[in-house]
Each structure stands twice: as C-alpha cells, then as structure tokens.
Amino acid sequence: MLAATLALGALAGSAIATPSLTTPVDAMNLFSKRISSGCSTSGAASCHNTTKQTDLCCFESPGGLLLQTQFWDTNPSTGPSNSWTIHGLWPDNCDGTFTENCDSSRDYTDIADLLTNQGASDTLSFMKEFWVDINGQNEQFWEHEWSTHGTCYSTLKTSCLPSGSPKGAEAVAFFQTVVKLFKTLPTYDFLANAGITPDSSKTYTLTTLTNALKSASGVTPALNCDGSSLNAIEWYFNLKGSVIDGQFVAIDAPSKGSCGSSGIKYVPKSGGTSTTTSGGSSPTGGSGLPNKGTIHASTTGGLLTGGTWSVQTLATYTFSGTSSSFTMSTSKGSCGVSSGKLTCGSGVSATTFSAVTSGSNLLLAVSGSTAFSSDATPSGTAQETVFTGNSHSKTYTLSIVSS
Known part of the structure; x- marks a missing residue:
C-alpha cells in the first residue's frame, strides 16, 4: 500500500x-x-x-x-x-x-x-x-x-x-x-x-x-x-x-x-565500541546472524547463487532465523544439503543450518560441523561443487559476512 x-x-x-x-x-x-x-x-x-x-x-x-x-x-x-x-x-x-x-x-x-x-x-x-x-x-x-x-x-x-x-x-x-x-x-x-x-x-x-x-x-x-x-x-x-x-x-x-x-x-549497548581503521576485511555482522550477507571460503573466493564455490563476484544470501537455527536462500531459491552436496535453487528443500563463532568469524555449520570440501580449488570462471565434511581433497570453512 x-x-x-x-x-x-x-x-x-x-x-x-x-x-x-x-x-x-x-x-x-x-x-x-x-x-x-x-x-x-x-x-x-x-x-x-x-x-x-x-x-x-x-x-x-x-x-x-x-x-x-x-x-x-x-x-x-x-x-x-x-x-x-x-x-x-x-x-x-x-x-x-x-x-x-x-x-x-x-x-x-x-x-x-x-x-x-x-x-x-x-x-x-x-x-x-x-x-x-x-x-x-x-x-x-x-x-x-x-x-x-x-x-x-x-x-x-x-x-x-x-x-x-x-x-x-x-x-x-x-x-x-x-x-x-x-x-x-x-x-x-x-x-x-x-x-x-x-x-x-x-x-x-x-x-x-x-x-x-x-x-x-x-x-x-x-x-x-x-x-x-x-x-x-x-x-x-x-x-x-x-x-x-x-x-x-x-x-x-x-x-x-x-x-x-x-x-x-x-538490550542496552554495553560492549566496547570498535575503532575505525583504514585496512582489513569486509564488514561482518559479528556474532549475530545478519539478514543478508555473502559467504566466504577460508582459502579463496566464496559461494555463488547456486551454492557453488568460485572466485567470481560472490552472491548475496538471505538468512532467516537465529544463529543456532536458520535457513538461507539466494536469488535462485532455497539452499539445502542433499547427499552431502550443497545447492541452492527453486526446487531445493531448505536445510536448517547453524553458525559457529570462531574468533571474529561466523562460520556456517551443517549438523554442527563447519567442515566443507571440494575436488579442486576454483580459478577464473570455474565453479566447484561444495560438499559437507572433509572427504574431498580441498578443505575449508565458510564464513558469513554481513552485507
């Protein structure tokens, strides 16, 4: 209206x-x-x-x-x-x-x-x-x-x-x-x-x-x-x-x-205030789950709209829920894990994810595990399938970064 x-x-x-x-x-x-x-x-x-x-x-x-x-x-x-x-x-x-x-x-x-x-x-x-x-x-x-x-x-x-x-x-x-x-x-x-x-x-x-x-x-x-x-x-x-x-x-x-x-x-603002600096990484939402954000791999690149790993421009993900239990989606649709493989799309059944704080990072987790792996490290326009666990040759974690 x-x-x-x-x-x-x-x-x-x-x-x-x-x-x-x-x-x-x-x-x-x-x-x-x-x-x-x-x-x-x-x-x-x-x-x-x-x-x-x-x-x-x-x-x-x-x-x-x-x-x-x-x-x-x-x-x-x-x-x-x-x-x-x-x-x-x-x-x-x-x-x-x-x-x-x-x-x-x-x-x-x-x-x-x-x-x-x-x-x-x-x-x-x-x-x-x-x-x-x-x-x-x-x-x-x-x-x-x-x-x-x-x-x-x-x-x-x-x-x-x-x-x-x-x-x-x-x-x-x-x-x-x-x-x-x-x-x-x-x-x-x-x-x-x-x-x-x-x-x-x-x-x-x-x-x-x-x-x-x-x-x-x-x-x-x-x-x-x-x-x-x-x-x-x-x-x-x-x-x-x-x-x-x-x-x-x-x-x-x-x-x-x-x-x-x-x-x-x-609740009141009680924690210390950060000091502005000129260097560093992209902003994150701290320990709280952001409403929207990108997902970065610990080694290089991050996730695209289909849930694949790439070094191309990262997709924006929408998160619904709390850090202990949430679903996520991209412009292509809901994200889910099936047979150990992460995908996002219109026909995907949404999986419930969680986020684990590690230092200054907010790590994506499936069934409590923050380990992900792929068969190769992406380069150029190549995209790699993301698997849960560390059973594939290239292992990494995935950090949620607030948009």
Whole structure:
C-alpha cells in the first residue's frame, strides 16, 4: 500500500530529526543537493506503475522495493547509545528478489575522499558517527554497500547524471540520500516515545514493538532478532522519481522479519565500541546472524547463487532465523544439503543450518560441523561443487559476512 509520502528534505546538523513519515515534504525545494536528476515526482511510484516505464532514469526499476536497513549493535556496540545505526539502502525487486554487484566498473574506493572532494563533508561526518562497521572497517563497509547495492539503482546510472558531473557523483548522491532518509527514521526515538527503551531484563511482544513504530511512523517495519534480542530493522519504501532527489513513499513491510511473536529483548549497548581503521576485511555482522550477507571460503573466493564455490563476484544470501537455527536462500531459491552436496535453487528443500563463532568469524555449520570440501580449488570462471565434511581433497570453512 502507499501509506505515506516522504521527501528528502535538508536536515541541518547531526541531530536526527523526528518528522512523521505521513507528512509530505517538497523534495525539490528542500533537498540540499549538488546535482539534480531533472525528474518529476508526480508520476507513479515504483512497483505501482500500470504501464511499461521506459525512462528508468526517473523510474526506479527493477529494484523498486527499497529497504532502509538499520542495526542495533550491542556487543561490540556501534554508534551512540541512544541511536540505531545505518546498514544501507537496498533496491529489492518488486517481488522481493534482488540483484547485487551490478556494475564493477563503478566499484569506487576511498569513499571518504570522494565525499570530501565533492563537497559532501557534512554527510561524511554524519556517516563516521552513524554509519559504522561493527569491526571498525568503516571505509570497507561503505565501499561494500555502494558496490553491492548502490550500483544496482537504475536512476543512479552515470547516463542519468547531468552533463559534466564528476566521476562518482552518483555514489555521492547515494550516500547523501541514505543519510537524509535515515535522519527521518529515528527508530530509537520512535520506541522511546512509547516508553520502550533498552533494558537488560524486560521483554516485549512483536505486536507491542510494531504498534509503537507504526504509531510514530504510519507504517509497520520488519524487525529482526539475533536469538531473542532485537538487532535490526527494515523500513520499506517505493520511490517516485530518482534516488537523487525523489519522494520516498513509506509502505508496510511485506514480511515481519525474523523476531518471534513474544519474549523479545531490547538490550542496552554495553560492549566496547570498535575503532575505525583504514585496512582489513569486509564488514561482518559479528556474532549475530545478519539478514543478508555473502559467504566466504577460508582459502579463496566464496559461494555463488547456486551454492557453488568460485572466485567470481560472490552472491548475496538471505538468512532467516537465529544463529543456532536458520535457513538461507539466494536469488535462485532455497539452499539445502542433499547427499552431502550443497545447492541452492527453486526446487531445493531448505536445510536448517547453524553458525559457529570462531574468533571474529561466523562460520556456517551443517549438523554442527563447519567442515566443507571440494575436488579442486576454483580459478577464473570455474565453479566447484561444495560438499559437507572433509572427504574431498580441498578443505575449508565458510564464513558469513554481513552485507
């Protein structure tokens, strides 16, 4: 449903604003932008067109179901103790499937310099406080969110930009938009205004939490838990116009997320905060199971959409459940193990997996075992079948890394 219209207004300072999502705002007058899309916001919202749209610079497609995702990281903690933090802005297809890593030629590095050099230092300052990685790898986190999700927006293709735009201008616009959208979604305040604040002993029903959030915002988001602890939220939107300066139309989440119906904990941020560094690996979700992520082999490469091992661009996996018991899927379908072989596809019966924490890694496990093996190590475009156990010549473990 088209529950509410939210335009991206200029929100001064670093404080998170608390407007209702049901209050329309004139995006074209208030959006503090460096580039303009030149698109109207009076047409159909993404996923709600009745005729074929040909100008995909001004109509987001196929990824017209947008998710503004936020973390509540508690140990180690990230961001201020009275605010959730940004995970990203993901363009799912209208049917809930998704694509990722859509244009490797625009996998920009050094996002911080890109923002600074194009006059978006205020956006960068906010990101350093509210868009932070649980392992302190902020730059890699930002690069990952752009390359994995940002490059898949049709309205952010370079051919859609004004003539003479500097290289990376669309990425700068992406980060500006995510920050401005996040500022209109103060999840902590929405809950606190209903008397729901972090507490180590209290528990809540899912209905209590979603009712509080809907009362404040006008829509129902999806809530995700690590075990019984609330750790992530997904706010859903359709879009009128361009990601650069369009209107975000808030909608109810198409699913409720992974939290159970009762006994949900909203625990305080108690662990130490990570220190931002410039090196290291891609961001992970820590000991908690992420909602989406990639799966990396301990030796090289990782898993593709069919569950095979490769050194090509890794697939995004969706995880449903808790770290002790979950199912996973890709854009091809559910993932399962049959006759000791891992596959993902439309006709695959889902297997229940678990995840085991090993140091800073979250290892995929089947029946408690984290061992996997293949007949050869992949190279180039080759793909190797993944078997459970260590009975084949090349053995390795598989780490789940948050998207």
